[in-house]
Amino acid sequence: MASPAARGREPRPRRHYGDPAGEYRVAVEGCGLVIRDDRRLVRVHGRAPAQMLDGIVTSRIPRAPVGSHDAPDSRTLVGDAVYGTVLTAKGRMVTDAVILWLGSDEKQGLGLSVAEAAHEAVLAHFRRFLPPRLARFEDLGPATRLVTVVGPDAAEAVAATFGEAPESGFALVDGGPLGGGALVTRGVRQVPSWDVWVAADALAGVCERLRGHGAVPVGSGVWHTLRVEAGFPRFGIDMDDGTIPVEAGLVDAAFDHDKGCYTGQEVIVRIRHRGRVNWHLRALRFGSAPARPGAELFEAGGTKVRGRVTSVADSPHFGQVIGLGYVRREVEPPATLRLGSGEGAEVGVVASDR
Helix, strand or coil: CCCCCCCCCCCCCCCCCCCHHHHHHHHHHCCEEEEECCEEEEEEECCCHHHHHHCCECCCCCCCCEECCCCCCCCEEEECCEEEEEECCCCCEEEEEEEEECCCCCCCCEEEEEEHHHHHHHHHHHHHHCCCCCCEEEECCCCEEEEEEECCCHHHHHHHHHCCCCCCCEEEECCCCCCCCEEEEECCCCCCEEEEEEEHHHHHHHHHHHHHCCCEECCHHHHHHHHHHHCCCCECCCECCCCCCCCCCCHHHHCCCCCCCCCCHHHHHHHHHHCCCCEEEEEEEEECCCCCCCCEEECCCCCCEEEEEEEEEEECCCCEEEEEEEEECCCCCCEEEEECCCCCCEEEEEECCC
């Protein structure tokens, strides 16, 4: 299988490297290396960034990292990584986010892994809500890159390359991506894997080191298939700026219901205690039907739209075409809808709450 790039050149994301079926087997049976372009790192730092972020994100803010117990004399810091969302005042999503630290204190700051599709909206949101006297933000997109290592042999390859493969949370190795090292994070709300953030000019060398420890390049198409098989929504595809997190099944995963106020909280609390949403993200089973994102779903013989498809993948695991999509609350899984019209091919609807 071809290398993602020649030595010394920055590797680029590719949908596949010539053998999608073989790449899928590598990712589920061995160790796959995916170059990602769907996430971006934003740094928030200053006098009180944690306090300021607490009023913006829906999750708790993790504590600052500490030295590794396994290597107390090393330059490795370990800490927690927390999944959350950023909302508008109307409870609509700006992005989902993984919140972690880029150093040992607030001067070095926190990092937010946000959706690439939402990063301009995130920066605009921070300009509006972060007081620069207490917290400043910096888009690290041009300076950092993300690779994901996935598969049953991934932990061994990550540990051999970076000295740490955290079972949860993150390890900030040798100063992290801002200090010439790496930020190694156990994947949060995604297929079991490790995310590795490094400086852009270090990406080629990191990929070569991972390959030297058994990682094989696999394309973003495989990552997409694994994600849909696992039922994880992606912002920009299955979620957007019109989505209420309750619709996407994120209330338990992305919210701290005991924390203080955050933007959009009033809407979420009202839905949780006194209301409901009309659409719910569900897993879909199409059999051999040629489904496409954007397709509408109907009840048998019906003319009213009862759902819409957001993601589609040809799944080796399930042996059929599968997907994710939003279905009316009245359609309780397991259920059957029709693709494209009331007379279309049958579509299985399965609960997708994660």
